[in-house]
Amino acid sequence: MKMHEEARRAVASAVAAFGLCVAGAAPAQQPAPTSGAAQPAANPVAPASIQALKDMGAFLQTLNRFQVTTEVTGERVLADGQKLQHTAMASMDVARPNKLRVRMVSPRSERELIFDGKTVTLFTPALKYYSTVELVDTISGLIGRLQEKFNVEIPLSDLFVWGTPAAPIERIESAMNAGQDFVGEDLCDHYAFRQGNYDWQIWIQTGGKPLPRKIVITNRADEARPQSVSLIDWNVKPTFKDSIFAFTPPKGASKVEIVPAKTK
Amino acid sequence: MKNSFSRLLVAPLAVLVLGSVALAPLAEAAGNKGGGGGGGNARAGGGGGGAKPKAQVNNSKADVRTNNVRNTSVNNVNNNVNVSKNVNVNVDNNRGCCNNGWDNDYHPIATAAAVTATVAVTAAVVGSIVNAPPPGCVPVNYGGMIYQQCGTVWYMPQGPQYVVIAPPY
Numbered sequence: 001m002k003m004h005e006e007a008r009r010a011v012a013s014a015v016a017a018f019g020l021c022v023a024g025a026a027p028a029q030q031p032a033p034t035s036g037a038a039q040p041a042a043n044p045v046a047p048a049s050i051q052a053l054k055d056m057g058a059f060l061q062t063l064n065r066f067q068v069t070t071e072v073t074g075e076r077v078l079a080d081g082q083k084l085q086h087t088a089m090a091s092m093d094v095a096r097p098n099k100l101r102v103r104m105v106s107p108r109s110e111r112e113l114i115f116d117g118k119t120v121t122l123f124t125p126a127l128k129y130y131s132t133v134e135l136v137d138t139i140s141g142l143i144g145r146l147q148e149k150f151n152v153e154i155p156l157s158d159l160f161v162w163g164t165p166a167a168p169i170e171r172i173e174s175a176m177n178a179g180q181d182f183v184g185e186d187l188c189d190h191y192a193f194r195q196g197n198y199d200w201q202i203w204i205q206t207g208g209k210p211l212p213r214k215i216v217i218t219n220r221a222d223e224a225r226p227q228s229v230s231l232i233d234w235n236v237k238p239t240f241k242d243s244i245f246a247f248t249p250p251k252g253a254s255k256v257e258i259v260p261a262k263t264k
Numbered sequence: 265m266k267n268s269f270s271r272l273l274v275a276p277l278a279v280l281v282l283g284s285v286a287l288a289p290l291a292e293a294a295g296n297k298g299g300g301g302g303g304g305n306a307r308a309g310g311g312g313g314g315a316k317p318k319a320q321v322n323n324s325k326a327d328v329r330t331n332n333v334r335n336t337s338v339n340n341v342n343n344n345v346n347v348s349k350n351v352n353v354n355v356d357n358n359r360g361c362c363n364n365g366w367d368n369d370y371h372p373i374a375t376a377a378a379v380t381a382t383v384a385v386t387a388a389v390v391g392s393i394v395n396a397p398p399p400g401c402v403p404v405n406y407g408g409m410i411y412q413q414c415g416t417v418w419y420m421p422q423g424p425q426y427v428v429i430a431p432p433y
Contacts (some may be wrong), residue, residue: 044293072367077335083331104366107321108422111408124410127421131405152408153340161342169343175373200341217338228365228399258405262433 048189049175052203054208057163065094067235070156072179075226083224085244089249090155093238097138099245104155113154117143122152123249128251132257140164151261157234159212171195180206182230183213209236314352320423331391336368366408387402388417397426406432 002038030258069091075083088106098117104110112123115135120142123130133150135142140160174194180210181190188203203214211234218227249255361433411432412419419426 002269074337074339074367076333076337076368078329079332079334086368090366101283106367109321109409122408127403127410129405130402150408151406155339155366157340158342160320166342198338198341215339217341217342219335219337222335224335226335228337228339228367230339237433256402256403256405256410259433261407 009235010262014033027123041158044050045172046175046176048167048178049177049193050172052177052191052204052210053162053167053175056202056204056212058166059163059210060159060212063094063236066094067238067240068092068156068159069233070228070230072155072228074228077224077226079220081224084224085104085225093240093244094139095242095245098142099242099243100139100142100154101156114245115139116245116247117248120146123253125249127252128250129256130247131256132247135257140166149260150258151174155232158215162212186213188213200222211236265392322423322425324422324425325386329390336365339365339367390430392428393422394419394426395424 069089071087071089073085073087075081075085078160085109088104090102090104091103092103093101098115100113100115102107102113104113110125112121112124112125114121115218118134118136119132120135121130121132137145143154143157143160146154147157172193172195174192176192178190178192179202181188183205184202189206190197190201190203190229193200198218199218199220201214202212205211205213211232213232215232216227220224276367380381397419398411401412401419403412404411409432411419411429412421412426414423416431420429
């Protein structure tokens with residue numbers, strides 16, 4: 001009973017306050033837009049955010065040998081719009097300009113890709129099957145040709161495009177600084193971009209080593225908006241030897257034909 | 265309300281139980297060293313000796329609806345986001361095949377079109393599981409994934425077993 005009474009009083013005063021608020025706000029609303037403090041920027045592409053991407057790219061290009069690991073959470077949208085999440089892991093050993101070793105682990109398979117600058121091998125350890133393709137190119141050339149010809153995607157392939165003229169920065173329609181955030185223990189600058197049907201965000205480590213630590217990509221083409229989240233860890237002083245980029249088929253392994261992707 | 269809910273729940277449960285009974289011999293026949301009662305044990309292998317084979321994923325109990333994928337996320341800004349070169353973001357075609365990113369090698373296997381087409385041609389029903397592909401199959405790497413092609417029938421490795429899929433191309 002008593003509480004009832006109190007509640008009613010509280011509601012009454014809240015209504016009164018709200019009424020006052022509205023009444024007070026109405027005349028104040030006119031000058032607000034001209035003050036400009038909370039207004040969106042005139043240019044939706046904030047130059048400083050683009051510059052941060054360029055700085056990160058330039059720094060990535062200075063790394064000649066590195067190890068990078070990523071854990072990605074992706075989403076599949078079912079016919080009725082329900083979403084299912086899945087995760088996968090990848091680790092890469094990189095020696096620029098043309099050596100790469102990748103291990104990709106997903107629930108269904110574990111695969112390795114080994115590239116020595118001349119030949120790329122795709123190996124499935126559990127089945128002991130491997131396929132090879134002669135391909136004399138750099139790492140970024142390899143990425144493009146594998147994707148085009150065989151529909152094989154390399155994890156975090158963006159890492160090899162940023163900081164090069166191929167980085168399609170002019171396609172970004174909106175860029176903004178989203179403040180700072182932590183990825184693990186590390187302070188990062190958070191940026192958000194829009195282009196076409198995609199929104200994406202990147203967390204770049206604050207300070208002298210502007211490394212990408214997290215990337216989120218949202219597909220707006222589907223109303224369910226499937227999204228991927230990639231967390232990225234770095235070792236910029238790796239100890240691997242060049243011999244890891246040579247593939248010798250293990251005992252009992254057999255070679256399998258790789259079929260070029262059909263365009264349909 | 266409560267009544268209809270529990271009735272809804274009972275039906276799928278019954279299916280699940282029947283399903284796992286039917287599949288149990290398959291799991292045993294596969295000779296998985298993980299031991300124990302099949303798929304439920306997947307995590308237990310982790311603590312053992314270094315040489316122990318890794319636990320395998322078993323999707324045989326997954327609902328067929330999980331294969332009816334209309335779209336996926338992407339995890340690659342420059343290749344996928346840039347529309348001019350965008351070859352693989354929409355999986356909306358009835359085949360739903362091919363590469364949806366390095367992490368997403370789930371290939372929809374039960375789209376209606378694929379099921380009817382395959383049933384008409386051969387006895388191997390899309391989605392059915394075998395311990396080994398029939399003799400004479402040829403392993404093929406397509407889109408970075410290994411398949412077994414047996415004439416018009418395609419198998420995809422799934423843990424220690426093989427599942428019949430719609431042709432990837």
